[in-house]
Amino acid sequence: MPILTRLWIKTALVYFVLALLLGILLAGQCAGLIHLPVQSLFPSYIHFLAVGWISQLIIGVVFWMFPKYTQANPRRSEGLGWVTYITLNLGLLLRLVGEPLHATTNAAWAGWLMAASALLLLIAGTAFVINTWGRVKEK
Amino acid sequence: MPRLSAWFIRASLIYLLMGFTLGALLLANNGVEFMPSAWALLPAHVEFTLVGWIVQLALGTAYWILPRHTNGPARGSLALGWASFGLFNLGILLAASSGLLPGTFQLAGRILQMLAAGLLAVLFWPRVKAYGL
Numbered sequence: 370m371p372i373l374t375r376l377w378i379k380t381a382l383v384y385f386v387l388a389l390l391l392g393i394l395l396a397g398q399c400a401g402l403i404h405l406p407v408q409s410l411f412p413s414y415i416h417f418l419a420v421g422w423i424s425q426l427i428i429g430v431v432f433w434m435f436p437k438y439t440q441a442n443p444r445r446s447e448g449l450g451w452v453t454y455i456t457l458n459l460g461l462l463l464r465l466v467g468e469p470l471h472a473t474t475n476a477a478w479a480g481w482l483m484a485a486s487a488l489l490l491l492i493a494g495t496a497f498v499i500n501t502w503g504r505v506k507e508k
Numbered sequence: 509m510p511r512l513s514a515w516f517i518r519a520s521l522i523y524l525l526m527g528f529t530l531g532a533l534l535l536a537n538n539g540v541e542f543m544p545s546a547w548a549l550l551p552a553h554v555e556f557t558l559v560g561w562i563v564q565l566a567l568g569t570a571y572w573i574l575p576r577h578t579n580g581p582a583r584g585s586l587a588l589g590w591a592s593f594g595l596f597n598l599g600i601l602l603a604a605s606s607g608l609l610p611g612t613f614q615l616a617g618r619i620l621q622m623l624a625a626g627l628l629a630v631l632f633w634p635r636v637k638a639y640g641l
């Protein structure tokens with residue numbers, strides 16, 4: 370399996386565990402056992418599952434298994450693959466810190482962290498679609 | 509991959525783009541408010557990413573790689589397959605209209621999605637089988 374696929378799948382597994390850890394924090398707070406302002410982690414909990422885990426796993430398997438782009442260039446662009454990997458994970462991590470910081474401090478710079486995270490995630494999705502579109506081939 | 513899978517998968521990639529774009533607008537707007545009405549986009553964001561992208565990609569891939577029939581059309585009735593594609597995608601668009609159109613539109617969307625799911629279950633069911641059958 371290509372190195373990018375290995376990275377995507379292993380990183381996805383890490384997000385799976387991290388998401389459930391966030392879930393424990395959120396449930397612990399609901400149960401009155403954890404006295405920290407963790408509600409602002411709820412969106413990261415959802416998106417670690419939906420984007421960090423499931424989407425990232427799909428992206429890794431698609432890059433590996435979808436029909437070849439060309440014989441010489443089976444996975445189209447490794448470069449776009451790296452752009453997807455880096456922006457997706459940086460975007461998710463910025464969101465993990467940006468949202469709680471913005472909720473607790475209401476600082477403008479924390480708001481800009483969220484905007485940066487939004488842009489990074491959008492770049493990740495776009496780079497993945499560009500690299501994958503030409504590999505969706507009818508036979 | 510068969511043409512129908514390619515269409516399911518292409519549609520899922522388009523929904524990924526639309527869903528991520530709406531998500532990015534929502535997230536950026538939560539941080540640096542520039543569009544007070546952005547919250548109205550949340551139902552469409554959820555529908556596009558969860559159903560349009562993730563579920564639809566799984567459907568297209570299942571239609572492609574599940575074991576094929578040994579007699580007759582390899583993947584079952586093409587007409588049923590295309591009907592499921594049409595119903596499912598119309599269903600997504602209608603279901604995503606929450607907050608923009610009256611509730612009957614979302615109800616119609618869910619009904620279309622359920623009909624598509626029923627057709628796909630009929631198509632997939634006999635293809636889930638042991639080796640050699």
Ligand code: HEM
Binds near residue numbers: 424528531550561562
């Ligand atoms: C597979 C992709 C995704 C799925 C399945 C997904 C799913 C969801 C769901 C279920 C919610 C609703 C949570 C609630 O009701 O509180 C939500 C909210 C949201 N999503 Fe996504 N999402 C995805 C990707 C993204 C991306 C890429 C972004 C940003 C670039 C994003 C930004 C948001 C924002 C800002 C909210 C509102 C959060 C809040 O309550 O403050 N999502 N998403």
